Amino acid sequence: MTRPVPWIPSVLYGAVLLGGLYYAAIGPGPGVRSAGFAGLLCALTVLDAREWPVASGAVFAPGAVFALRAVLLGAVAALDPSGLSRVLFVLLPFLAFFVWGRTVSVVLGAGCVAALAGVFTVRVPHWEVRAEYISDLLMFALGVVLAIAMAAVAVREQQARARLEGTLAQVAELSAARERNRLARDIHDSLGHHLTAIGIQLEKAEAFASLDAAGSAQAVAHARWSANRALDEVRASVRTLGPEAGSGPAGLGRALTDLVHHLDGGSGRITLEVSGTERRPLLVLYRAAQEGLTNACRHSGATQIRVDVAYEEQGAVLRVADNGGGFGTAEEGFGLAGLRERLRLAGGSVLRSSATGTVLTVRVPW
Known part of the structure; x- marks a missing residue:
């Protein structure tokens, strides 16, 4: 299914890129990691800017593109010292909604929240009693919910527009x-x-x-x-x-x-x-x-x-x-x-x- 709101990933990529570069400028300074961070975000922008055909492999083609996107997001997060890039993972359930529907999107969103909690568990001792990490996890979970809701609204709007076009065509045919x-x-x-x-x-x-x-x-x-x-x-x-x-x-x-x-x-x-x-x-x-x-x-x-x-x-x-x-x-x-x-x-x-x-x-x- 064609995404009705293709501009959302690009906006997030641009916001995270600016935030990451600003953090590098006021902190450790630009370096190889910053260049890699910026390059991967540009690659993600190009990946999401084009329509990928699904006729050559009805299930494999969208799945392969989605897996590549997830790998690139993981690499961006690894190269981002500011931690801002974790917000990009809300795109996974958001984009999955347009390919596989609501159930897969919800499961994937819950998995992303669980994965972030796992990362906190491995990297931050006793994070569960630290307010800033609890707040980050809750805000990320809220972002996932909003992303799924936005995808659902976009799909319903697209379906309603298709039904309206069909109805208008029928009205024109009946009038003729x-x-x-x-x-x-x-x-x-x-x-x-x-x-x-x-x-x-x-x-x-x-x-x-x-x-x-x-x-x-x-x-x-x-x-x-x-x-x-x-x-x-x-x-x-x-x-x-x-x-x-x-x-x-x-x-x-x-x-x-x-x-x-x-x-x-x-x-x-x-x-x-x-x-x-x-x-x-x-x-x-x-x-x-x-x-x-x-x-x-x-x-x-x-x-x-x-x-x-x-x-x-x-x-x-x-x-x-x-x-x-x-x-x-x-x-x-x-x-x-x-x-x-x-x-x-x-x-x-x-x-x-x-x-x-x-x-x-x-x-x-x-």
């Missing part, structure tokens, strides 16, 4: 998926409807080309209107990337009237009834009307299609009913699934029933 779904709904609800209308009108124009030239020309004009309308909606969809639950054509009643007129082509098969006072245009109702009319014209075989819009106190209700053959056991298609998602985002509901013909009922709160 949501936007793809929105664009797919737009393509289906807008282009799909208008392509269906164009197909119906062109079929009508072809059928009546030799029988009713005026009716055929009117059907072509309606198909052209649907094509232009599809182009306008594509441009509007490209310009806005936000959800469309609360925005829509200016004047839903007028937009629905225009839609029915061009889709019906003057045949009288589709009728529209609007009641109540419109408070604000709702694009989701317009999309619902497109979905209901497209399915009725394409699949139901209906001869009569009725569209009712009622603006009530609590919200708006759209009802598209036809006298066709109903949907039977057919599975719900992408269009209705997309419409349900639109209604969910708008806080509304959609219900499709098939007793005689098909009835699509949509409710949207204000």
